[in-house]
């Protein structure tokens with residue numbers, strides 16, 4: 001089995017403040033974290049705990065944000081990506097590339113402090129897919 005646990009569902013939002021309010025009303029104030037700027041990814045991210053997984057609210061940060069074109073097409077915001085944990089990210093990427101799937105850019109440290117990489121939505125049934133090395137993987 002290549003993919004493990006669903007770590008988070010990424011949701012692109014035009015306004016982080018409005019999104020936080022919405023999710024506080026749905027999951028309770030304690031479930032919604034504080035936004036963190038991640039300039040290397042061109043986003044501001046804020047996690048919402050759903051108990052069995054997390055929602056990652058992401059808003060554009062900087063001129064070259066990967067969310068810019070997406071939010072032009074969906075100005076009210078929309079589901080942006082799914083993120084699955086893998087035990088060994090370099091090994092998973094080798095296997096996925098061998099199947100002909102396109103990896104977008106180079107792996108880099110993600111919001112949880114472990115390596116992440118993205119797979120092209122056209123190679124993943126229309127779903128932009130993030131894979132992240134599981135925090136307990138020990139690499």
Ligand SMILES: CC[C@@H](C(=O)O)C(=O)SCCNC(=O)CCNC(=O)[C@H](O)C(C)(C)COP(=O)(O)OP(=O)(O)OC[C@H]1O[C@@H](n2cnc3c(N)ncnc32)[C@H](O)[C@@H]1OP(=O)(O)O
Nearest residue numbers: 038041045066069080104110111112116118121126127128
């Ligand atoms: C917080 C850090 C990190 C974490 O640790 O969790 C993150 O989650 S960061 C999240 C943001 N980062 C990324 O999205 C990086 C990877 N993304 C990309 O490389 C690009 O956004 C993209 C997916 C290659 C799209 O690039 P873009 O220049 O916007 O191309 P197009 O607009 O021309 O799109 C091409 C094609 O793909 C469709 N598309 C685009 N985005 C999505 C999406 N999120 N889900 C599904 N499909 C998507 C788009 O509609 C185009 O389709 P066609 O119109 O049919 O050609």
Ligand SMILES: [Co+2]
Nearest residue numbers: 010056083130
């Ligand atoms: Co993500």
